[in-house]
Amino acid sequence: MESIVLALGRKLLPSSMYERIASSSIARRLARGSLWSVFGSASARILSLVAMIFVARVLGQVSFGEFGLIQSTLGMAGLMAGLGLGETATRFVAKYADTDPSRAGRVVALLVSVSFGTVVLAAAVVISISGLIAEALFDAPHLQRALAVGSLFMAITAFRGIQSGVLAGLEKFDALAKLNILDGILSFMAMVLLARLMGVEGAVLGLAISAATVWLVGRSLLMKELCNRGIAVRYGGCSADWRILTSYSLPSLIANLVATPVLWFAMTRVARSGQGFAGLGLYNAAYQWLGPIVFIPMILMSVSIPVLVQEWEAGRKQRFRAVTLWISGLMLAITLPSAVVGAFLSPWIMSLYGPGFRDGWIILVLLLAAAPLLALTKIASCALLGMNRAWWVLAINLCWGTMLLEITAWLVPTHGVLGLAIAFLAAYSMLGVLSFALVFVGSQFAEARFESCTADRQRKAC
Numbered sequence: 001m002e003s004i005v006l007a008l009g010r011k012l013l014p015s016s017m018y019e020r021i022a023s024s025s026i027a028r029r030l031a032r033g034s035l036w037s038v039f040g041s042a043s044a045r046i047l048s049l050v051a052m053i054f055v056a057r058v059l060g061q062v063s064f065g066e067f068g069l070i071q072s073t074l075g076m077a078g079l080m081a082g083l084g085l086g087e088t089a090t091r092f093v094a095k096y097a098d099t100d101p102s103r104a105g106r107v108v109a110l111l112v113s114v115s116f117g118t119v120v121l122a123a124a125v126v127i128s129i130s131g132l133i134a135e136a137l138f139d140a141p142h143l144q145r146a147l148a149v150g151s152l153f154m155a156i157t158a159f160r161g162i163q164s165g166v167l168a169g170l171e172k173f174d175a176l177a178k179l180n181i182l183d184g185i186l187s188f189m190a191m192v193l194l195a196r197l198m199g200v201e202g203a204v205l206g207l208a209i210s211a212a213t214v215w216l217v218g219r220s221l222l223m224k225e226l227c228n229r230g231i232a233v234r235y236g237g238c239s240a241d242w243r244i245l246t247s248y249s250l251p252s253l254i255a256n257l258v259a260t261p262v263l264w265f266a267m268t269r270v271a272r273s274g275q276g277f278a279g280l281g282l283y284n285a286a287y288q289w290l291g292p293i294v295f296i297p298m299i300l301m302s303v304s305i306p307v308l309v310q311e312w313e314a315g316r317k318q319r320f321r322a323v324t325l326w327i328s329g330l331m332l333a334i335t336l337p338s339a340v341v342g343a344f345l346s347p348w349i350m351s352l353y354g355p356g357f358r359d360g361w362i363i364l365v366l367l368l369a370a371a372p373l374l375a376l377t378k379i380a381s382c383a384l385l386g387m388n389r390a391w392w393v394l395a396i397n398l399c400w401g402t403m404l405l406e407i408t409a410w411l412v413p414t415h416g417v418l419g420l421a422i423a424f425l426a427a428y429s430m431l432g433v434l435s436f437a438l439v440f441v442g443s444q445f446a447e448a449r450f451e452s453c454t455a456d457r458q459r460k461a462c
């Protein structure tokens with residue numbers, strides 16, 4: 001894959017730019033990882049997008065809205081069950097894989113051990129309160145069985161998050177690409193077939209079956225790679241690294257727990273408004289197109305974390321900022337044109353989902369307008385995590401969540417799902433500015449403090 005990138009670069013780029021990229025180890029690593037990830041994620045995204053169009057046409061606008069709310073609910077429960085351990089795996093496996101393989105193995109063992117207990121507990125809780133959620137929160141008792149079935153999907157997704165995090169930390173983006181393609185193919189077939197046979201419950205079951213199959217394949221690939229790298233996953237003594245759970249996993253979890261429950265709560269307000277699940281169906285259809293716009297930033301986020309961690313830990317703060325800026329500029333160049341084209345085609349895109357969806361074109365336009373801002377915030381969050389500033393990510397996510405909920409509470413009662421789309425755009429506008437300010441102010445402060453400490457040591461040595 002790297003040879004293909006270099007061959008294309010030689011043909012498409014000016015010679016001076018090509019030489020700079022070809023001679024840069026960071027650029028080569030980013031290109032290699034990004035292209036594998038783009039290949040896998042693009043294939044999976046396209047298959048998922050087509051699958052959702054088919055599922056929407058099979059289920060109809062109201063049931064598609066129910067399916068979207070169930071997905072959001074299971075995503076929130078899975079996030080709590082996973083404890084943010086996937087991101088922790090990426091950072092600390094990247095840090096220790098080459099320098100201390102035995103410690104990398106202990107970190108993996110610790111994360112797997114903790115996740116097993118939390119995931120089983122979360123699945124049991126979801127099953128036990130599925131009736132309460134469906135009746136009291138959704139005002140839709142008939143969704144209880146779908147929620148209970150979805151607990152399997154939630155559990156497997158949490159395990160897959162850790163698996164993917166370890167593979168990303170090892171920079172095995174080719175394996176992740178193959179798993180994403182397999183997931184896209186299997187979920188397409190299973191969701192569409194089972195949705196036709198069993199409705200909303202079948203669509204959820206299809207997601208669970210495909211996720212379980214991909215996890216089993218991924219487990220085989222991961223164990224082989226760990227063996228090749230000399231990383232032994234030993235559970236004895238793995239608790240010695242428990243501090244990474246409080247210093248990194250906990251703030252990462254809380255930061256993620258801000259976003260998912262906030263969006264879930266906002267969706268429930270739309271579902272209980274005058275528009276009901278029909279309005280939520282419009283939002284769910286429009287939201288499907290946000291993913292294809294920002295999937296490259298999400299890929300670069302996972303690819304960049306190992307690189308940024310190593311630059312930061314090596315004390316190369318100026319280079320750290322340069323890489324962050326370069327990635328951010330690339331993201332804007334990719335997402336802005338895509339968002340403009342999508343907004344122009346929004347009436348036609350929404351009509352693909354079936355009768356009644358075309359009226360939600362303005363929802364799609366607003367969400368696409370937020371896409372470049374969302375991309376920038378993902379890259380900025382990646383940089384902050386590379387700086388080991390997970391608590392800062394939590395703080396800015398709290399600001400984002402507060403703003404989105406306030407605007408939703410103000411606008412949804414009178415404007416329905418349109419109010420949620422406006423709140424989404426406004427909240428990400430604020431988050432983009434705030435997150436980048438923290439990255440550059442924080443890194444410059446750390447650099448100045450490092451230089452000051454170095455000068456003090458030199459004076460004492462004299």
